Amino acid sequence: MLEGLPPNDATHVMRVAAPRVAAQRISDMISETFDPAEVAVANFERTENDWVVEVYAGAAFDPDRLLEMVEIAAGAEIASTVTFGDVEQKDWVAASLEGLAPVRVGTVVVHGSHDRDRVGPNQIGIEIEAALAFGTGHHGTTQGCLHAIVDSARRGRPFPRRVLDVGTGTGVLAIAAERIFHTGVVASDIDAVAVRTARANAKANKAPGVRMIHAAGAGARALSEGGPYDLILANILLPPLKRLARPLRRLLAPGGRIVLSGLLSAQVPAALAAYRAQGLCLVSQRHIEGWATLTLAVDAGRPLR
Template sequence: MSVESWKVTLPCTRAEAEAIDAADDLAIDAVIMTTETVEDDVETWRLDAYSEHEPGAAMIAALQALVPSAAGAAPQIEPLMAEDWVTLSQAGLEPIAEGRFVVHTSAHPVAPPAGGRAFLIDAGNAFGTGHHATTSGCLKMLDGLADQRFANIIDIGTGTGLLAFASAHLWPDARIMATDIDPAAVHVTQENAVTNDIARIDLIVADGTLDDAITARAPYDLIIANILAGPLVSMAPELAAIATPDATVILAGLLDTQRDAVVAAFEACGCALEALDRRGDWTILHLSAGATRYVPIAPIDPRGRDGWALDL
C-alpha cells in the first residue's frame, strides 16, 4: 500500500489552538486540526497537520512557530497509507446528543431521536462538528428556545453550519443567514447543507456584521455568534446594532474567566444577561437586547478590531 499523505503532530496549549482556529490564512500547505487531549486541561492540546506532500524543514518550522509552547519537542511525523485520513481522524468522534439533536460523523451513523433531527457533520477544515463544548452548548441553548418564535436569524462565524441547520429545523418559517470570515468555512457549510438536505439558508463570506447583505436584512430577532471572546467584545456594538428590540442573543467561544468582559461589553450596548451554561471551562451566554433598538454612539470601524487577540 503506497503512501498517500503525511501527518505531523505537535503538542500545544488551548490558547495556541484558539489562535490557530481563529487565523484567516496560515499559509501552510496542510489541513490543520487542533484537539483537546485532556478534558479541561488548558496545557494539554494537540496540533495535527495533514499534507499530501512529505513535510520538509520549512513546513516543520512553520508549524513549530504556531505552537511556541512546544519548543524543544520533536514533531511526530508519520506517513499515511492509501486510506482516507479524514475518516481516520473521525474514528474517535462518537455521536453527541443535545436536546432533540444528534450530531454524528460518517464513521458513526445514527438515527435521529423521536421528533428530533440528526446532522451528519464530518471533521474537516472548519470549526463546529458539535464535539466542542461551545458548539454543543449552543445546540442545547437553541433547543431550549424551541417554544419561542423567531422570524429573522443570523449565525455569525458559522463554521460547519451546524447551528444554522439546527435553527432551520426549529424555526422552519424563519429567514436564516449564516456568515463566516473564512471562505473555506462557507464552502464547508454549503457542502454540509447539501448532505443534510438544508435548502433555505443564505450563506455569505463576511467580516463581522458590516457587509451590505447583513445590514440590509437587519434587524434580527435571534443572533448566534460562536466565535472567540476578543471578537465578541470588539463586535458588541455591531451585534447590538443589528438586533431587534428584545432580540435573543446567543454567544459562545469564551472561557468562563472571560465571561464578565463579554457580558460587560454587551451590557454597555443595552443587552442583559438572561442565562448561561457552563461546560467545563467554557461558558455559553443567553442575552436579550434592549427594549429599544441600539444605535452606536460612533460609526463602527472594523479597523478597531485590532484588540481581537487581547487575552481577556
Template sequence: MQVDQLSAPLTKEQAYALVDAVMERDDLALTATAHENEDIEQWYFEASCESPANVESFSELARQTLGMDVEFTVSTLDPEVNWVAKSLEGLAPVVAGGFYVYGSHETGPIPHGVTAIRIDAAQAFGTGHHETTTGCLEAIDKLLKRKKPTRMIDVGTGTGLLAIALAKRTRTPVIASDIDPISVTTTIENAEFNGVGNQIIALEATGLTHPTIAQHAPYDLIVANILAGPLMALAPAVGKAAQKGATIILSGILEHQARGVINAYARQGMTLTQKLQRKDWTTLMLEMK
C-alpha cells in the first residue's frame, strides 16, 4: 500500500483539535498526530493516508474545525516502513491520575505505585498524550476514590485506553465501543496485552446503538472522549442509558464549548459536579439526578 503524509504548521491547540476531527472520520487517514519541533518551537499536524491523499477533504475539515484555511504539504512515504507505528515512536510515558501509560519502545522501569498500561502505536487514536485523555484518567481516578462502578461503558474508545484503565482499577467488565472497526481490533489487542482481555467487551457501534449496549443498561459510569458536537448529539441517548446517580465523564471539549455541552446534558437530567481544565481542553464530570 502506498502511503501519503500530509503536514501543516499550526498551534498546539489547533493541531490537536484537527487530529481529533480527523480521527472521528473513518475515511480520511490511517493515523493523525500532533507534535512539536522543539528546535524551532513549532507544532505540526501530520496525517498518513492511502495514496492519493484527499487534500480537498482535509482542507474542508480544517475550515470546519479551525475556522481557517490550512495549507497542507503532501509527500509520499516509503511503503516498506510502518508509518502508523513510526509516527508514534518515541513518545514519552504519560502519568495521570496514578496511571502510567507507555509504549513498547519505553525501556525505563515502571514507577512504583502506578497502574501501568501499555498502549502501542496503532491505527487508532489514544496514546494518553492529549489533554483530553489525561483529563479523563484524572477524572476516573477521582471517581474511583469515592465509589466503584459496576456497569461501565467507554464510548468512542479508540485504542481502548480508558476502558483498560477502568478494568485494571475495578477488575470489573467494561464495554468499549467505537464506530471504527480498526479501533475495536486495536482495543482487543491492547486489552489482551494488559491482562484484561476477559474484562473488555469491545463493540463496533455508533453512539449507544447496539443490542449489547442496550442489554447492559442502565450504566453507573459512562465515559466519552470524543468531540463537543457529537457529545451534545449523544446527550439524549446517554440520559436514557444512565441510571440514577450515575457518573458521566465527557472530554474532547474546548473550554469555550464546555457551556454548550453542560447545557445539553442538563436538559437530560445531568448536573455538573466537577470540571477539569488542561490548557484549552476541558473534561466534565456530571451526575445523573
C-alpha cells in the first residue's frame, strides 16, 4: 500500500476538487489506467461532500491525458479546475517519520530508530528505517492489517504455517507475521525499490523466514510454489484488489483467511462483492480513520468459481 505517498520518481502532481462521487470516479479511472508503481492516486475528504484528488507521477505524467480522464469521469466544469504542480524531491519516508510516535498494536510496536528504546522487553519491536519505500505503520490500513495479524495469534494455535503478503511495501506486515507466528512468509511487490527496502528491513529485524519477491499481481510462479497459504495479506487499493480476487482465492489453503485493506470505508461493498463471487464470506471488519480492513474466509456453502 502506498499510504498516500508519491512513487519513488515523482516529479509532478495533479490536483482537483470534486464532490465525493465524482472524486471517486476520477480516482478509479486513473488508478485503473496506470501502473500503481508509476502513478499514485490519493483522495482526501475536506468536508462531507468536498473531496480532493491528487495524482503523483514522474516519467508517466501526461497532463493532457489526465485532463481528458477527469473530463470523462466528472465533466468539463470540474476538469477546468484541475491544477498541476511540481513535487519537491525528497526522501518521503524520512519525512513521514519526523515527529511520529511508535505505533502499538497488541504486542507489536512499529518504530523508527530514534524510538528504539521505547520498546518494552515483552514487546515485538519492528524498526522501519527511513528509505524510499512505503509503510511506516501509521496509516489506518497498515494498522488494520496489524490488528488482523494480532487477532489471528490471539485465536491460538495452530498458527498459520504459510503466509503471503501481497504489496508488501516496507515489509512491515510480513515481518510482523514472521515474528509472531514463527513461520515462513512470502512477500511480494511490483516496486523493485520496495522489495530491496523490505529485504533490508527483514534482515535488520531478524526475520529470516521472510522471502521477498519482485512480482506483479498474484500470478507469479514463485508465489504459487510457496502456497497454498493459511493467511494472505493484501494491503493495496480497491481496483487491484478486485482483480486479485480470483488468483488470491486459488492460493488460499482450506480453512485459511484473506485480509484485505487499502480500502476507504465506502469501498467495502465493492470489495466484498468481488470476493463473495469467489466463495468467500466476511469474518470481521475494522475501520480506522475512514479506512477499512476486512478478514475473509471460505463460505462452505459456496463453490470456487
